[in-house]
Amino acid sequence: MNSTGALSAPKPPFKKVVIIVGSTAVGKSGVAVELALRMKGEVIGLDSRQIYRQMVVGTAQLNEEEQKGVPHHLIGIRDPSELISAGEYAELVEEVINKVLTRGKLPIVCGGSGLYFRALTRGLFEDSSSDLEVRAVLRQRLQKEGADVLLGQLRVIDPDYAEIVHPNNQKRLIRALEVYEITGKPPTEHFLSQKKKGGNDRFLTVYLKAKLEALIPRINSRTEKMIQTGWVDEVQTLLDLGFTDQAHPMDSLGYRDLLRHLKGEIDLKEAVDRIKIETRQYARKQLKWFDKEETDTTLHVDEMSMEKVVDAIQDALNQF
Incomplete structure (x- = not known):
């Protein structure tokens, strides 16, 4: 010191x-x-x-x-x-x-x-647009296919971000996939932009x-x-x-x-x-x-x- x-x-x-x-x-x-x-x-x-x-x-x-x-x-x-x-x-x-x-x-x-x-x-995603239709489809998929399937999709899209998303945190999982669907960018890339x-x-x-x-x-x-x-x-x-x-x-x-x-x-x-x-x-x-x-x-x-x-x-x- x-x-x-x-x-x-x-x-x-x-x-x-x-x-x-x-x-x-x-x-x-x-x-x-x-x-x-x-x-x-x-x-x-x-x-x-x-x-x-x-x-x-x-x-x-x-x-x-x-x-x-x-x-x-x-x-x-x-x-x-x-x-x-x-x-x-x-x-x-x-x-x-x-x-x-x-x-x-x-x-x-x-x-x-x-x-x-x-x-x-x-x-987090503060400048991102929302699409209620996309979000609704993702929620339906979550109910039908389960969080592990959606998390697997996120791992393919953005392995770094998927590492910090817990399957129980469905809101974050859906939002990450929603941003990808809307912007075409992985969440990590979107953050940096x-x-x-x-x-x-x-x-x-x-x-x-x-x-x-x-x-x-x-x-x-x-x-x-x-x-x-x-x-x-x-x-x-x-x-x-x-x-x-x-x-x-x-x-x-x-x-x-x-x-x-x-x-x-x-x-x-x-x-x-x-x-x-x-x-x-x-x-x-x-x-x-x-x-x-x-x-x-x-x-x-x-x-x-x-x-x-x-x-x-x-x-x-x-x-x-």
């Missing part, structure tokens, strides 16, 4: 918002906390899973010690049974941002959900990037630590609460593998090995996603110390 004050920090009240994005295990949360300590900030989650309570270990939510006294928002506040759309999440983030700004603090939004990032900075939402020039967007080879040891180490700190017990608790293998929480990375272990289908070592592989695959997809995004600053954190990363963000904010 730069305690010498070599870089002059913007003085409250702040009018800008920092958004830190990047792949899993790149160190976003730690950077956000250090930046908040230095600049009197508060951290706002931008994670599709960390918003849920009772999923603390498996979603890598920071504990009280790791938060270092920095206020955190939208972490562990919703029941795992609740489905929250990207648009709804963006509205929650905007609400908290305004409250933090009112307190004269710096809002630091932090997360790895590419779709939620787009919802916050661009909006949209302009930023009006008024969001206050966002300084920072992409923390690392090579996959540098992330793999971090992923492996973090997975082992999560197992040691009670991830298996956390999955058992969800089972005891009535969540089945088809329930929304079990769709999260790693949970289904540990559920299979608890059922006796695979041993713990195999479950852990699977989680490590799946997490690497997820990190690769996140890198691919964020490489396509327009961000204000990209920092190659595998070549920088924590202090240098925070220095760079602070410097970018001073010039923003």
Whole structure:
């Protein structure tokens, strides 16, 4: 932490918002906390899973010690049974941002959900036309053929977007196919063609990037630590609460593998090995996603110390 004050920090009240994005295990949360300590900030989650309570270990939510006294928002506040759309999440983030700004603090939004990032900075399909006839046909197909068939169609059209659409989220699934039918563009391409939402020039967007080879040891180490700190017990608790293998929480990375272990289908070592592989695959997809995004600053954190990363963000904010 730069305690010498070599870089002059913007003085409250702040009018800008920092958004830190990047792949899993790149160190976003730690950077956000250090930046908040230095600049009197508060951290706002931008994670599709960390918003849920009772999923603390498996979603890598920071504990009280790791938060270092920095206020955190939208972490562990919703029941795992609740489905929250990207648009709804963006509205929650905007609400908290305004409250933090009112307190004269710096809002630091932090997360790895590419779709939620787009919802916050661009909006979702906000410029798209609607066609009630197309939507009605898709709903009929959903009832007749089922969500898996429509999701399979979306995978052919747009594999990247299909990865983040849960079969239970029928509204998002239908809307994605509707946009394709109307515009002829895959949803991901359509997102990129949209302009930023009006008024969001206050966002300084920072992409923390690392090579996959540098992330793999971090992923492996973090997975082992999560197992040691009670991830298996956390999955058992969800089972005891009535969540089945088809329930929304079990769709999260790693949970289904540990559920299979608890059922006796695979041993713990195999479950852990699977989680490590799946997490690497997820990190690769996140890198691919964020490489396509327009961000204000990209920092190659595998070549920088924590202090240098925070220095760079602070410097970018001073010039923003």
